[in-house]
Amino acid sequence: MTGATAMDLKTLIKDVPDYPKKGIIFKDITPLLSDARAYEETITRLAEPWKGKGVQVVAGIESRGFLLAAGVALKLGAGLVPVRKSGKLPRAVFGESYSLEYGTAAIEAHQDAFPKGAKVLLVDDVLATGGTAKAALTILERIGGKVMGVSFLIELDFLKGREKISGYDCRALISY
Amino acid sequence: MTGATAMDLKTLIKDVPDYPKKGIIFKDITPLLSDARAYEETITRLAEPWKGKGVQVVAGIESRGFLLAAGVALKLGAGLVPVRKSGKLPRAVFGESYSLEYGTAAIEAHQDAFPKGAKVLLVDDVLATGGTAKAALTILERIGGKVMGVSFLIELDFLKGREKISGYDCRALISY
Numbered sequence: 001m002t003g004a005t006a007m008d009l010k011t012l013i014k015d016v017p018d019y020p021k022k023g024i025i026f027k028d029i030t031p032l033l034s035d036a037r038a039y040e041e042t043i044t045r046l047a048e049p050w051k052g053k054g055v056q057v058v059a060g061i062e063s064r065g066f067l068l069a070a071g072v073a074l075k076l077g078a079g080l081v082p083v084r085k086s087g088k089l090p091r092a093v094f095g096e097s098y099s100l101e102y103g104t105a106a107i108e109a110h111q112d113a114f115p116k117g118a119k120v121l122l123v124d125d126v127l128a129t130g131g132t133a134k135a136a137l138t139i140l141e142r143i144g145g146k147v148m149g150v151s152f153l154i155e156l157d158f159l160k161g162r163e164k165i166s167g168y169d170c171r172a173l174i175s176y
Numbered sequence: 177m178t179g180a181t182a183m184d185l186k187t188l189i190k191d192v193p194d195y196p197k198k199g200i201i202f203k204d205i206t207p208l209l210s211d212a213r214a215y216e217e218t219i220t221r222l223a224e225p226w227k228g229k230g231v232q233v234v235a236g237i238e239s240r241g242f243l244l245a246a247g248v249a250l251k252l253g254a255g256l257v258p259v260r261k262s263g264k265l266p267r268a269v270f271g272e273s274y275s276l277e278y279g280t281a282a283i284e285a286h287q288d289a290f291p292k293g294a295k296v297l298l299v300d301d302v303l304a305t306g307g308t309a310k311a312a313l314t315i316l317e318r319i320g321g322k323v324m325g326v327s328f329l330i331e332l333d334f335l336k337g338r339e340k341i342s343g344y345d346c347r348a349l350i351s352y
Binding site: 028040064067075077078080082084 | 190192195196202204206209210211212214215216219232233236238239240242243244245246247249250251253254255256257258260264265266267286289290
């Protein structure tokens with residue numbers, strides 16, 4: 001946070017009740033992304049804690065994570081690695097399946113996504129139960145990455161996802 | 177292109193034969209994205225033609241388009257608008273279906289993705305038959321956007337996609 005001068009990003013996140021299913025309040029970040037000043041500030045804040053730490057690649061989780069990870073990679077002068085849903089990457093992958101707030105899924109990354117020992121930062125839009133992040137971290141380490149930490153735009157505190165990825169330096173810009 | 181000093185981005189794009197189906201040679205851009213210098217140069221070159229033209233939002237097409245559009249938005253000081261596959265956006269959308277090189281699909285964007293009259297740049301990874309780009313452009317104009325142009329990383333000349341979006345200022349960094 002940059003204090004009193006910081007734009008209130010939270011006001012640009014829209015609650016959508018009963019999406020994708022009844023009882024879930026979906027946090028829609030698209031109004032924040034489409035606001036040029038808010039998008040720039042979001043990327044700057046997501047990158048801030050990792051500046052000067054030698055991050056070599058930023059990994060983003062498909063699809064919304066891409067919208068943030070790409071900007072953070074550019075800001076940090078790092079490469080960008082997509083962690084994709086199953087079956088979307090064309091070459092040999094490492095994959096992990098996991099359960100999430102609603103349903104199950106699997107993600108994967110290319111086995112040669114980056115050189116062994118590379119310093120990696122993981123970026124995603126929302127930390128919910130932590131299942132997706134945990135799976136992504138497992139994959140990144142299997143490739144041989146040295147995980148520097150994880151940056152989220154939003155953390156849903158009540159789902160305690162942070163506990164599932166304890167041991168990692170975990171940051172979030174906005175909490176609910 | 178920045179001439180003789182420019183890194184040869186093409187050498188970082190990997191041909192994957194018979195993906196996603198027999199007879200297709202897939203252009204895998206992940207080695208280019210994960211190379212920090214090449215990623216920075218790609219974004220710089222994609223943004224270059226639109227500098228100083230008042231682009232207010234950059235629209236990216238899910239999913240690979242996000243990896244480029246996000247960087248271009250940041251570089252141009254614009255907002256970022258995701259054009260997503262059907263059923264992924266939580267609020268009221270405008271959608272279009274189209275056929276592509278292999279199969280069919282539909283994409284959509286929020287009806288209030290940006291203010292009417294906003295200057296919009298469309299960014300995607302590959303111009304193939306032009307079906308996806310055409311559908312995205314139709315949606316962006318239906319929202320009320322003033323389309324400034326379209327920037328692709330790769331153009332597959334032999335598929336003549338450029339003809340399908342004639343009338344738009346269309347740029348591509350790499351041709352095959």
